[in-house]
Amino acid sequence: xxxxxxxxxxxxxxxxxxxxxxxxxxxxxxxxxxxxxxxxxxxxxxxxxxxxxxxxxxxxxxxxxxxxxxxxxxxxxxxxxxxxxxxxxxxxxxxxxxxxxxxxxxxxxxxxxxxxxxxxxxxxxxxxxxxxxxxxxxxxxxxxxxxxxxxxxxxxxxxxxxxxxxxxxxxxxxxxxxxxxxx
Numbered sequence: 530x531x532x533x534x535x536x537x538x539x540x541x542x543x544x545x546x547x548x549x550x551x552x553x554x555x556x557x558x559x560x561x562x563x564x565x566x567x568x569x570x571x572x573x574x575x576x577x578x579x580x581x582x583x584x585x586x587x588x589x590x591x592x593x594x595x596x597x598x599x600x601x602x603x604x605x606x607x608x609x610x611x612x613x614x615x616x617x618x619x620x621x622x623x624x625x626x627x628x629x630x631x632x633x634x635x636x637x638x639x640x641x642x643x644x645x646x647x648x649x650x651x652x653x654x655x656x657x658x659x660x661x662x663x664x665x666x667x668x669x670x671x672x673x674x675x676x677x678x679x680x681x682x683x684x685x686x687x688x689x690x691x692x693x694x695x696x697x698x699x700x701x702x703x704x705x706x707x708x709x710x711x712x
Contacts, residue, residue, distance in 0.1 A: 558626055558656040560595045563588045563681070567689050571707025573603075580604060584691070584707055586681070588661075594620040594628055597654075597663065617663070619654050628654040650677075659683050673698040687711045 566587050573580040583602040588595060596618045603611040619628035630642050630652035643649030650665040665677040680692040688710045695703035 558659070560588070560590060560656065560661070562659075562683055562687070563656075563661050563689075564590055564595070565687075566712040567709035568712055569689070569691070569707050569709030571601075571691060571693070571705045573703065573705045580606075582705070582707070584709055586689070586709055591618065594618070617652055622653075626656050630654070669697070681709075 567585070569584050571582045571584055573582060581604050585600045587598040589598075596616065598614075598616040600612065600614040603613065605611060618631045620631060622629050643651060645651040645666060645668045648668070648670075650667050652663065652665045654661060654663045656662075660680050660682040662681070663679040665679075667675040667677075669675055674697070676696045678692075678694045678696075682690045682692075684690055688708065691705070691707040691709060693703070693705040693707075694701060
């Protein structure tokens with residue numbers, strides 16, 4: 530009796546697992562709609578102050594995935610401007626819709642992820658429900674962590690709604706919202 534049940538149910542169970550796995554792989558979203566150049570502004574809602582920021586983002590396809598280059602000009606209260614720039618290459622992982630990062634050149638000349646134990650951010654990206662999210666995990670000097678999350682959601686016109694959040698040991702410490710128009 531048990532052998533007959535295994536003979537019937539085992540192939541059905543395997544088929545269901547393959548079907549569900551195939552459905553999740555089919556749901557993996559493409560970077561294609563995000564490819565482009567964007568410019569916009571954001572407001573930093575941090576610690577009882579509002580600060581304006583100018584943002585530029587470039588998302589390009591490459592041989593193994595895509596790259597994101599972004600720059601931010603932060604306007605200080607005293608009139609100074611601070612420029613921050615970052616460029617990250619992302620490559621497809623074995624998990625659909627999840628991309629690893631290659632931010633530095635390793636010992637043998639290959640692009641590799643950063644080392645979070647050296648104070649460098651460990652970065653990955655995912656695409657879910659029309660949102661490209663970049664996560665950056667930092668291990669702090671005292672062994673805690675800081676997480677930065679960049680959500681870039683395409684609107685119906687192909688522009689990006691940006692939400693940036695920064696957490697330290699689970700507590701929110703910064704939130705920035707912005708709008709970037711496709712150029």
